[in-house]
Amino acid sequence: MRTAGDLVARMQITRGMRLPKAKEYVAGKLGVSVLDLCDPGVMYEVRGELGLGRFYDSESTYPAEPLAMEAKFRIAELLDVPINCVGRFRTLAGLAE
Amino acid sequence: MENKKIPTRMGDGSLTWMTAGEMRADLEEGTRVAAERAKVPPLDESELSHLLEIFASASRFTGVDIGDEVVLTYDGVGSQHIGTRIHDLQLYEQHLASDSVELYHPDYSFKAVKTVVPYEQGVMRQAQANVTVPLNYGAMPDLGRYTQPDGPVPNWSTLMPLGKIDAARAAQEEAVEHAVADMVYVCDGMLEAGADGVDFDTAGAAGDADFLAALRAIEAVRSRHPDAGIQIGMASEFVLGMHGTLEYDGVRLAGLWPREQMKLAAKAGATIFGPAVNVNTGKSGAWNVARAITIVKPCVQEAEIPVHMNVGMGVGGTPMAPWPPADAVSRSSRAMVDILRLDGL
Numbered sequence: 001m002r003t004a005g006d007l008v009a010r011m012q013i014t015r016g017m018r019l020p021k022a023k024e025y026v027a028g029k030l031g032v033s034v035l036d037l038c039d040p041g042v043m044y045e046v047r048g049e050l051g052l053g054r055f056y057d058s059e060s061t062y063p064a065e066p067l068a069m070e071a072k073f074r075i076a077e078l079l080d081v082p083i084n085c086v087g088r089f090r091t092l093a094g095l096a097e
Numbered sequence: 098m099e100n101k102k103i104p105t106r107m108g109d110g111s112l113t114w115m116t117a118g119e120m121r122a123d124l125e126e127g128t129r130v131a132a133e134r135a136k137v138p139p140l141d142e143s144e145l146s147h148l149l150e151i152f153a154s155a156s157r158f159t160g161v162d163i164g165d166e167v168v169l170t171y172d173g174v175g176s177q178h179i180g181t182r183i184h185d186l187q188l189y190e191q192h193l194a195s196d197s198v199e200l201y202h203p204d205y206s207f208k209a210v211k212t213v214v215p216y217e218q219g220v221m222r223q224a225q226a227n228v229t230v231p232l233n234y235g236a237m238p239d240l241g242r243y244t245q246p247d248g249p250v251p252n253w254s255t256l257m258p259l260g261k262i263d264a265a266r267a268a269q270e271e272a273v274e275h276a277v278a279d280m281v282y283v284c285d286g287m288l289e290a291g292a293d294g295v296d297f298d299t300a301g302a303a304g305d306a307d308f309l310a311a312l313r314a315i316e317a318v319r320s321r322h323p324d325a326g327i328q329i330g331m332a333s334e335f336v337l338g339m340h341g342t343l344e345y346d347g348v349r350l351a352g353l354w355p356r357e358q359m360k361l362a363a364k365a366g367a368t369i370f371g372p373a374v375n376v377n378t379g380k381s382g383a384w385n386v387a388r389a390i391t392i393v394k395p396c397v398q399e400a401e402i403p404v405h406m407n408v409g410m411g412v413g414g415t416p417m418a419p420w421p422p423a424d425a426v427s428r429s430s431r432a433m434v435d436i437l438r439l440d441g442l
Contacts, residue, residue, distance in 0.1 A: 005196030006230035008167045012403040012440060013197065013231050013294045014327030016368035019167060019403060020439040031308055038166045053229035071229045081322045085225035085232075085291030 001047070001055055004030070004037040007079060014081050029079055050078060104155055106425040108385050109378035110418030117153040120383045124148050127380070127387030129384035135334070135354050136393045144436050145387070149431050152383045158427045161434050168441035170369065170405050172235055172298040172330055173201035182223045190230050196230040198442075199202040199296060200224055207280045208248075214283055218290035225291040233326060234287040235296030238280060238311045243272035250275070253442065269306035269340045273313070279290035280314035281294035285321065294326020294368070301358075302332035304339030306348035308358070312345045312365045318367025329362045330371030330407055331355070334392050363402045369441070372396055373407040376417050382425050386414035386432045396439055406433050413442075 002041030004026055011022035027034045030050070036042040048073050054062055067076055069089060076083040091097050099340040102114035115123075115339045124145050133140040140148070151159060174195065175185020176179045181335055182200060182415070189195040200208045210217060217234070225232055253265035293317065301308035308331075315327055336358065338351025345361050352363070355372035362370045374389035389412075397404050411417035414429035435437055 001190065001229060007168070008389040009170065009196045009441075011169055013233070013328070013368055014324060016309065016363075016402045019438075022168075022403075023442075028196050035164050036227075038164060041145075044432075055194075065223075067231055068229050069226050075229075082185050084288060084293055084325070085222075 001053055002040045007052070007075065008037065008082055010075065010079060014083075018085070026079065050074065052078070076085045103153055104415055104421060104424075106382045107378065108376045108382065108416055110416030110420075110422055110425065112422075113324075113381065115381065115383075117149065120152050120226055120381070121149050122273050123144070123384040124152075124387040125127050127384040128391045131388040131391035132227045137295055137354075137391060137395050140387060140436070144390075147435060148383065148390075149433055150312065151428050151435070152386075156190065157424055159424075159431050160427060161379060161431050166435060167434050167439055168196045168310050168403075168405070170197050170233070170296075170328060170371075171195070171199045172296060172407075172409075172440055173205060173313060174198045177203055183227060184219055186224050186232065195230060197233065197293075198228060199235045200292075201234045205236050206242055207236045207283050207299070208239060208275070210236050210283050211279045214286040216226040217283075218286055221287055221292055231293040231326070231426050232290045232291075233294040233296050234284075235298050235328075237299045237302065238276055238284065238297060238307050239299075240269070240272050240307040241275055241308055243275050244268070248272070266340050266342070267292075269304075269343075273306050273310045276307075276310040276311075277313045277317065280310070281317045281321075284314070284318045284325075286371060288318075288322050291331075292325075294328060294380050296328040296330065298330045298371075299332045299373075300329050301336050303333075304337040305343045306340045307332075308336050308350050308353075309343050312361055312421070315365040315367050321422055326369070328369040328371065329367045331373040331406075334372070334374040355393050359396045359400055359402070359404065362384070367402060367439045369403045369405050370396075370400065371405045373405050373412045376411050376414065378417050382414060382416065382428060386429050389414045389429075390436050391432060393433075397437045397439060400440075402439075405441035406437070406439050408433055409442045417421040 006028045011017040051066040128140040174189040186198045251268040253268045256265035297311045300311040310375045335355040
């Protein structure tokens, strides 16, 4: 979450994408370059803007920002990839369409 | 300059001093013995030169070039000694910046976990509410657990020395059925509780029957959970023929090297394959890294799914030590990524 490793990991774990393809896919969805994916400075801003979850740090817990389950709803939509616990949360909370 | 001694590590993690010439000789020897044994091409001159650059340095740490970062997955995260297991997952995510995390039971065996699945499901469900990164559940096929006196089937390790080969083979075949049923049961439960994926770790530890059980379980889990992540990590570079004649999809499992292991794992439905190459503790890090890379290179070149090589305590050129030195871990990790173009570690 310092950069975009969790997002690239999702494409590998769920879709079996090899690394170059997974990086290109995530960069495309985020609207950044592949090199930006490993830049903490860039990704700090991008994750904040898109609500993809950021670290708690000493200055802020980002109380108005998505984190954990909330962020995973956004990640699933942005990456167009199913996230198991998000689907189950949606069903169990009565949010299913 | 040629005679200057450089600090480096042995396969057991102990510090030693070698000249660049001695390291080069170890790199050449490591790739030669691997090529001969695995019947694969040795590393070429540019690859050996790059490895020498990595090892012939006294720096405390090294790393890949900017832009060459890879994804990390795990066979369990946290020591389970501080706070709760969910704290372990959060610490790895929030403080260690892990790309993914893995929940595990301290008895890292599907057979043992089967008896406590409802409790594991509860932890998984709570954990998923608290972490952002992908969260898998892992355990070992651990086929030996099914043998008497602790398990239900005769012990093939005691039958074989008595010359009772048919009985030993029958026991392994029976154990496979038990193991597949247990693994599918546990995976069903953990995926039902929200796991992003499941990890069959140290597959093949008890030989070809152990590997067969993992492949059959993967096939079953894939058919029941089309979107689930499925990772398999191997126990060693070579599938031991404890049974000798078992096949998956028409391929004899005994004697398979990483390239063939990967192909079967992908065919069964895995999304990530983890090759393992054991470390020789009496050889240098340079020797072990050259050997491991040589063995795994054909696997990565032909992979259709991501390859996350096992680079940790005692495998992938990393010293067999409780706390592998960071200088050695970073060198073996960088070497693997630089030469093999891995998808992850």
